[in-house]
Amino acid sequence: MTETTEAKLSPQVKNALIALIVGGIAAILDSTMVTLAIHTLAVRLHSTAGTIQWVTTGFLLAMAVAIPITGWAERRWGGKRVWMAALVLFVLASVLCAVAWNGASLIGFRALQGFGAGLIFPLMQTLAVRAAGGQVGSRLMAAVSLPIALGPILGPVIGGVILNGLGWRWLFLVNVPVIAAGLLLAWRFLPADHPGSPAGRGRPDWIGLALLAPALTGILLGLSQLSEDGGIGHARVLAPLLAGVVLLAAFVVWASRPGEREPIVDVRLLRVRSLGSASAVLFTAGAAMYAGMFLLPLYYQQLRGDSVLDAGLLLIPQGVGALASRFVIGRLVDRFGARTLTIAGFLLAAVATVPFALAGPGTNLWWLGAVLLVRGLGTGAVLIPPMSVAYQDIRPAGIPHATMNTRIAQQVGASFGTAVVAVALQSLLDNDATGAFQGAFWWAVGIAVAAIVPAVALPARRPANRSPAAAPVHDDETAGSRVDAQEEAAH
Known part of the structure; x- marks a missing residue:
């Protein structure tokens, strides 16, 4: 890639990046804002801090389940359709979180929200590369990674303002206008794409998904509880962590085998x-x-x-x-x-x-x-x-x-x-x-x-x-x- 090619992004690519950033920023900020509200949520919903902590943990675990299926979903329905569907899922889950009536309902709705975010995050990167025609450079990655880098930094500021002035339900309702703008921009500026070849649009690799999704869930669950429950030696930490590592190893063996079916x-x-x-x-x-x-x-x-x-x-x-x-x-x-x-x-x-x-x-x-x-x-x-x-x-x-x-x-x-x-x-x-x-x-x-x-x-x-x-590749x-x-x- 020449320096000249790297120095400029076409107006079409810039518009696609704007659509992706606006659509994805709500999911990125939401994941950091809610962390600040754990104590507030426990008080308002008459729950315990330990239970409400699952508002964050459940979000992360649902993300881990969603990430592996984004590639198959894009091949099956096309990236633009899946992106817009993920935004709709995320904003609907956000509204449900805002009307949650107790800790259990909020945890369930946050898991649904996390599943949508798990589709959004990898698709931001994939669709940016697609929009640029495979011409991947540091300027493109700088643009698409900007929300990911700034989310953990700006999230606490915005979350603190909302908690102090509007109340915890607005942590979720603020997503509605942002996602609405993201959907409009995606419809207008993301390039139309089409599902992949018939082979790629077939059934997903169910065995691979059955190994990888619980593997990531177990690893993240174990790590999230490492500072509690007696550390690494406690069964609630060690059991999911070991199970996750074993399942991940099994997935690597399964996905590395030769064969016609494309791994998840x-x-x-x-x-x-x-x-x-x-x-x-x-x-x-x-x-x-x-x-x-x-x-x-x-x-x-x-x-x-x-x-x-x-x-x-x-x-x-x-x-x-x-x-x-x-x-x-x-x-x-x-x-x-x-x-x-x-x-x-x-x-x-x-x-x-x-x-x-x-x-x-x-x-x-x-x-x-x-x-x-x-x-x-x-x-x-x-x-x-x-x-x-x-x-x-x-x-x-x-x-x-x-x-x-x-x-x-x-x-x-x-x-x-x-x-x-x-x-x-x-x-x-x-x-x-x-x-x-x-x-x-x-x-x-x-x-x-x-x-x-x-x-x-x-x-x-x-x-x-x-x-x-950007090199050509045949579907078969x-x-x-x-x-x-x-x-x-x-x-």
Whole structure:
């Protein structure tokens, strides 16, 4: 891909990106806003914090079930139709959440909402690549990943404003006008697509789905409870975690077998260097980003005593840094390559987390704000380079599978990073709150440093003459033969 091609996005691609961002931003913000309201929901719905915590957990688990079927759904009905159907499902579930009458009903409606979000997140990426005709570059990925990066930062601010001024039901009702605008823009600007070949529109890989969906559910459930129930040795943690790992291994064996039926997620594509290394980096990027996103609001609220709204406002510099990185990362990737930029991003995030590992309840807020700005620059830079090279050796028929591989890696990585720092914080809180937060932030620093290891395997630069993702592929070409061709291109 030439620098000129990378430097410009056509008006049609820009309009499609706007439609995707507007449609997807509600799902991304919702997943972070509701986390702030756990205590409020427990009080208003006369429930316990432990029960209401399933409002978040159920959302994440339903997302894990939905992600693997997005590729088959796109092939079966077409990406634009599935995108709009997912938005409708999400907004209907949002309205149901707003009228929930007790904890159990809210948990059920949130699970439905999570299923819609599980379709939306990977489709954002897939449809952006489709709209660009397979011409995948850092500028395209910077645009489509912007809501994903800013959601955890802006969500607490918006959520705090809504909780303080309007009440918890508006956390869900605010989605209605946003999704309505997203549907209108999608109908107008997303390019019309068509279902895939008859072979791709057949029945989904039910055995693969029966293995992968509960595997992801078990892993995420186990990680979400790691800081409670006695840690890793407790049956409520160990049982789902082990079951999830075993089922995931069984799925990999099943999906790697030769045969005519297309797997629900083609893990064979991970043998392609660009996608395999990018998926590994996105796992560690998810861990590094969400470890900080978990700790920072708690630091301001629990250790410093700030309100929910104040904590959200104090996190704005990090969002500004992440936004600023989007304006320059494309040019920097062109000049220095994905590997160098990713390593630099992780180093910057690690260095900017160290002051929080040394901070106490009285540390100067202006200093911490400046540090957060730098941390935002670092975390904002670690998603785009691996995403921009992930598709470089993947042909059009493999784009949905590549997206699901990267999305699953990022989702599990986020849960892993959150679980690690939550365990560290919980284990130290009994002794000294300041020391507990400092120790947990040191773990967050360690995660960011460890993330450099898989980043070394990223391709240094994209091919300068073409985008392999745009190479033609025949409908009757099997997934196995695609991988062989892609491996040759990667080497």
